[in-house]
Amino acid sequence: xxxxxxxxxxIVVGAAAAVALTLLPPDALEIRRREALPEQARWAQxxxxxxxxxxxxxxxxxxxxxxxQAAQAEPGAFLFGAPASEDASEENVAAWExxxxxxxxxxxxxxxxxRLGVFWQPVGRAEQESAVFGEPAVFxxxxxxxxxxxxxxxxxxxxxxxxxxxxxGLGPCAFYARYGxxxxxxxxxxxxGAWGFASQRSPIxxxxxxxxxxxxxxxxxxxxxxxxxxxFTFASQGCMAGDxxxxxxxxxDPAQIGASDADDAYVVATTPLxxxxxxxxxxxxxxxxxxxxxxxxxxxxxxxAFARFWSSDAPVTDAFAxxxxxxxxxxxxxxxxxxxxxxxxxxxxxxxxxxxxxxxLTVITALGTAVAVRRxx
Numbered sequence: 001x002x003x004x005x006x007x008x009x010x011i012v013v014g015a016a017a018a019v020a021l022t023l024l025p026p027d028a029l030e031i032r033r034r035e036a037l038p039e040q041a042r043w044a045q046x047x048x049x050x051x052x053x054x055x056x057x058x059x060x061x062x063x064x065x066x067x068x069q070a071a072q073a074e075p076g077a078f079l080f081g082a083p084a085s086e087d088a089s090e091e092n093v094a095a096w097e098x099x100x101x102x103x104x105x106x107x108x109x110x111x112x113x114x115r116l117g118v119f120w121q122p123v124g125r126a127e128q129e130s131a132v133f134g135e136p137a138v139f140x141x142x143x144x145x146x147x148x149x150x151x152x153x154x155x156x157x158x159x160x161x162x163x164x165x166x167x168x169g170l171g172p173c174a175f176y177a178r179y180g181x182x183x184x185x186x187x188x189x190x191x192x193g194a195w196g197f198a199s200q201r202s203p204i205x206x207x208x209x210x211x212x213x214x215x216x217x218x219x220x221x222x223x224x225x226x227x228x229x230x231x232f233t234f235a236s237q238g239c240m241a242g243d244x245x246x247x248x249x250x251x252x253d254p255a256q257i258g259a260s261d262a263d264d265a266y267v268v269a270t271t272p273l274x275x276x277x278x279x280x281x282x283x284x285x286x287x288x289x290x291x292x293x294x295x296x297x298x299x300x301x302x303x304x305a306f307a308r309f310w311s312s313d314a315p316v317t318d319a320f321a322x323x324x325x326x327x328x329x330x331x332x333x334x335x336x337x338x339x340x341x342x343x344x345x346x347x348x349x350x351x352x353x354x355x356x357x358x359x360x361l362t363v364i365t366a367l368g369t370a371v372a373v374r375r376x377x
Contacts (some may be wrong), residue, residue: 048263055267059137062152063272066139069117070148076112078104079150081119083159096161103169104177109303111180116173117150120159136164138172138195138275142181149176171277172198175294175310178303183313191268193257194316195275196283197293236285240340244329250285251293251332252316260284289339296335297324 036044069079080097082088100118104110123134140149151171153164170177172195182190190198235256238246250256259265260283264276298306301324312319320328 051263052266055263055273056271059267059271059273062137063139066117066119066148066150067143067272070115070146070150071144073115073146073148075115075146077115079115079117079119081117081121083120083155083161084122085159087158099161099165100170103165107174107177109178109307111147111177113147114176114180115146115148115150116170116177117148118170119150119152121152121154123154123156136168136171136277137273138277139272140173140176140274141272147176147181149173168199168277172275174198179307179310183311183319185313185315186310186319189252189316191274192254193259193275193284194251196257196278197251197290198295199275199277199291232287233285239285239333239336242333242337244327244333246329247332247336248317248327248329251290251328256285258284286336289336293332293335297331 073079078097078101080093080100082093082096104116134154136154137152138149139152142148149170149172151168151173153159153168172190175182175198181187232240233250233256235246235250235253239250259268259276259278264278267273268275297309305323309319309323312323314322317328320326320331324331
C-alpha cells in the first residue's frame with residue numbers, strides 16, 4: 001500500500017509539475033542562422049559602409065541648408081519646397097502649399113515661434129533601398145535661437161502629394177508646432193527613437209482586426225495560435241501580456257525604440273537627422289501599433305497636461321507621472337491591450353484545457369488509490 005501510494009503520488013506530482021511548466025514564459029530566445037560565406041560577409045560590410053556614408057552626406061547637407069533657412073525665416077513661418085514635377089505649375093504649387101497651411105491652421109494650441117517646413121526630395125531607385133531615402137525624414141531642433149521642425153518627403157517619378165498629406169500630414173512636426181521645443185529629457189527620448197510614437201495623429205486602422213483578435217479574447221503568444229507580430233522583443237511581448245514594468249522598458253529603453261535597421265540607426269545617431277518615419281512590420285517596439293501613442297495620450301489627458309509633459313526636463317517616466325497622474329508602464333499596458341487584446345505571457349494551457357487536465361489527474365489519482373486499496377485488502 002505504502003509503495004503503491006508513493007508511486008501514484010509521484011505520478012500526480014510529476015504531471016502537475018509538467019502542467020505548471022507550461023505556464024512559464026521563456027527567458028531567452030536563441031535563433032541559429034547559417035554562417036555567411038566570406039564573400040557574402042564582405043559584400044554586406046561594403047553595402048553597410050556605403051549606405052552609412054551616403055546617409056551621413058545626405059543628412060549633413062540637408063541639415064546645413066535647413067538650419068540656414070530656419071535662422072532666416074520669420075517666427076511661425078511655413079517653408080514649402082515643391083516637387084520638381086511636370087504638374088508643378090504656379091497654380092498647383094500654390095494649391096499644394098495651401099493644403100499644408102490649412103492643416104497648420106487646425107492645430108490648437110499653436111506655438112507662434114516655431115518655423116515649419118515641408119520639402120519634396122526626388123530620389124533614385126537605388127536611394128530608395130534605404131529607409132533614410134525611402135521614407136519622410138524629420139529635422140528638428142533650435143539654431144541661433146530659432147526653433148524649427150522640417151519634414152523631407154522623398155519621391156520617385158511622380159509625387160503623391162495627397163497620399164502623403166493624408167498619411168503623414170506634418171508628421172512629428174505637428175507636436176513641435178503645437179508645443180514648441182520639448183524639454184531636455186523628452187528631446188533625448190525622442191532622438192533615441194520615440195519620434196515614432198508621434199508619427200501619426202490618428203489611428204490608421206482597426207488594430208484588433210489587424211492583430212486577428214476583433215473580439216478582444218486572450219490569445220497565446222506562442223505556438224499554433226501565435227498572434228504576436230514577428231520581430232517583437234521580449235519586453236514588447238511582456239508588455240502585450242500585461243506587465244507594466246515590461247511596458248515601461250519597451251517605450252523608454254533606447255535599445256527597444258531605436259531604428260530597426262542598424263545603418264539607419266547609425267545615421268540618425270551620428271548626424272543632425274532626427275528621425276526617419278518607419279511604418280514597416282519590424283518598426284520597434286510595436287510595429288505600426290504605436291504610431292499614435294503620443295497623440296492618444298494628448299487626446300486622453302488634454303492639451304494642458306500634455307504641454308507639461310512635453311516641456312518637462314525630468315526623466316520621461318517622472319515627467320509622465322507628474323503631468324498625467326498615472327504611471328507610464330500602467331498606462332501603456334491598458335493603452336496597448338485596448339488595441340491588441342490580452343495576450344498570454346508564454347506557452348500555456350488554456351482555461352478549459354487546464355480544467356480538463358486537472359479533472360483527468362483527479363480521476364487517475366482516484367483510480368490509483370482504489371487499486372492500491374484493493375491490493376491491500
